[in-house]
Amino acid sequence: MSSSDQNAPRGPIDSSRVPRYAGPATFARLPRLDEVGRADVAVVGVPFDTGVSYRPGARFGGNAIREASRLLRPYNPAQDASPFALAQVADAGDIAANPFDIHEAVETIEAAADDLLGTGARMMTLGGDHTIALPLLRSVAKKHGPVALLHFDAHLDTWDTYFGAEYTHGTPFRRAVEEGILDTSALSHVGTRGPLYGKQDLTDDEKMGFGIVTSADVYRRGADEVADQLRQRIGDRPLYISIDIDCLDPAHAPGTGTPEAGGMTSRELLEILRGLSSCNLVSADVVEVAPAYDHAEITAVAASHTAYELTTIMSRQIAAARDARA
Numbered sequence: 001m002s003s004s005d006q007n008a009p010r011g012p013i014d015s016s017r018v019p020r021y022a023g024p025a026t027f028a029r030l031p032r033l034d035e036v037g038r039a040d041v042a043v044v045g046v047p048f049d050t051g052v053s054y055r056p057g058a059r060f061g062g063n064a065i066r067e068a069s070r071l072l073r074p075y076n077p078a079q080d081a082s083p084f085a086l087a088q089v090a091d092a093g094d095i096a097a098n099p100f101d102i103h104e105a106v107e108t109i110e111a112a113a114d115d116l117l118g119t120g121a122r123m124m125t126l127g128g129d130h131t132i133a134l135p136l137l138r139s140v141a142k143k144h145g146p147v148a149l150l151h152f153d154a155h156l157d158t159w160d161t162y163f164g165a166e167y168t169h170g171t172p173f174r175r176a177v178e179e180g181i182l183d184t185s186a187l188s189h190v191g192t193r194g195p196l197y198g199k200q201d202l203t204d205d206e207k208m209g210f211g212i213v214t215s216a217d218v219y220r221r222g223a224d225e226v227a228d229q230l231r232q233r234i235g236d237r238p239l240y241i242s243i244d245i246d247c248l249d250p251a252h253a254p255g256t257g258t259p260e261a262g263g264m265t266s267r268e269l270l271e272i273l274r275g276l277s278s279c280n281l282v283s284a285d286v287v288e289v290a291p292a293y294d295h296a297e298i299t300a301v302a303a304s305h306t307a308y309e310l311t312t313i314m315s316r317q318i319a320a321a322r323d324a325r326a
Ligand SMILES: N=C(N)NCCCC(=O)O
Pocket: 053, 054, 130, 155, 157, 169, 170, 244, 246, 257, 258, 288
């Protein structure tokens, strides 16, 4: 596709002309959605962290990821693709969720996701705490039916309630299973580790249909083998990937609210994602980046590269579907 093509996607600001540290930050220096009218992939922030059980601050995560993403470049050699040329990727700004009323916030996020998905876009959401995965999954399931879920996290996030609250960052996937919006034949956690409340946590989780690849499994078996196994389980089902940045070791992601020792490296995470490039990824999120605990943007850089790989997967599939129709 030539750059003079009227219909060619509008890509990022050229960092050889405008220094990459200049100007306001959009994801990867891409155009805003209102500048291009429509997008194949909408990158959207959800600055909401009222659902956390420990350190707050993930409400600032989306903008920290945008800032760190200034250094992303347009060609992704690991997937041999130029994601922003294959499809229109644009920054859709933030969803304004009520920080004082979780129920209202969850409704607002779902409605905003309905609007974006209704335009035909796939969503690349930048959190926000993990509570936001529930309304995002509700919206995705309205469009695709129950979806396969790959959940990268130190935590199960299938707990029942905290202090009697049903919507928290530790409970989104139990709610999602209860609501029937997940395809329970293809649910996996990846990167789990650390202490639980009791063995029952694991029994409950298994009953809901989840398979578990712990961070130690990733270390022992390697990223390629793990990706192969996940790909087989997912098949061609519509897939949602939810990435809690605390799936990474605190050495790779200190800027998060509930850190656990013994996590994956950022290299392992990125390699597993690249191994899933053939999956039918309908939308994704990266959550739990809390910049107040970050150092030298370690966490925000890891999150920006994570979102870049996910965006690349979606862009390649959008382009392949378009080519198949032509
Ligand atoms: N989703 C994240 N990051 N953490 C859940 C931890 C819930 C707990 O404090 O037990």
